Amino acid sequence: MFKLYDISSVIRPQMQVWKDLEHNRPVFETVRSHDSGETHETRISLDAHTGTHLDAPLHMLPGGEKIEAIPLGDLIGPARVLDLTGAEDGITRQDLEPFAIQPGEWILLKTKNSYTDEWRDDFIYVKQDGAEYLAGLGIKGVGVDGLGIERSQEGYPTHRTLMRSGVLILEGLRLKEVSGGSYFFVLAPLKLEGIEAAPARAFLMGS
Template sequence: MNRKRELIDLSHPLDPNRISLWHTMPPFTCCSVATIEKDTFSIHTISMGTHTGTHIDAPCHFIPGGKSIDQTPLDVLHGPALLIDLTHKQAQECISWEEDLPYAEQMHPGTIVVLHTGWSRYWAKEGNEYFEHPYVEPLVARELLAREIAVLGLDVPNPDVTGSGGHPFHAIFLGGGGYIVENLTNLEKLRGIHPVVSLLPINIVGSDGAPVRGVAWDDS
């Protein structure tokens, strides 16, 4: 009998009462419009931005003519992951290629690189800590693309400095055909295993982003 795999949930729950959203983002709402008691069935309406919660950035998020979510090949969003421990990083500290990512020999084409800063601990907390996260220098985007890394996942809301008005990492990585998955969680559970991850989005035609229900499991 095959042993059932234990799945690790990498996505934050979407809860309108417990969520981190940058102030320029549309609010997330989930409202009942039919109930079993009144209508014999239950239905809710959902309103949200395409970059709410754990989600993926498609190239057209910043790149004119870039691929949209429905044009994204699913095979690039599923595969072996390289987890990089960056939990020593402080607020608004730079993650650099030379100092923080000496893992080039492990970055094989098709590997999904996942940066673990531990910042998901600030998700939905009062204050602005979640948006004062470490950021990734643009050189990292170039080096990942040079190694045919198409997907970068992070447990922060942005590989660039949130609120700075600049998006250099996005521009380079998405411009090179890459995809960015933001607001991951539970990455500490990937330590000590050989993780495979699945980061599949809702198939929204023409969209620049979409929610992701990310999962991982041990492939050892």
């Protein structure tokens, strides 16, 4: 019997958002309610990069593919959670090499980011040499438990290195309750069109 792990962020007004900026917070507005004898309905204002979200190449590459161009078949399959909770500052090639990463895998990086729901300026990210290493391995995608895979580095080398090699980027995972190891992975971004990202539900199946 397999166990199901929901590794998605909960979307709520007071959730962790990029740089803790108020304008990045989701807004839930009640537009109808039972108090007025009507049905209950809510309008949501949401940044495409809220919580757990999948980036499309357009996010960083002029003329890059939009979110609807990413094949659904690339969003399911074998994944490995790599326990990097001992990493400080950023994840490097040296941190990744011992895991013998294989082509076709989704690689999900569990760090100490998963142990806080508060924004931290010093969140763990993937350094450029780590991105270059992953880009050469033929993986399907890489997921991180920070709201960004890099800390606004000049030129965004981590994003761009991965995207130019066809590696998908998933940000905002919650991996605290998941042990390192192999799983079956399912990622379901919202079916949006014409933009550079989409919030997503992500889960793992394992023993």
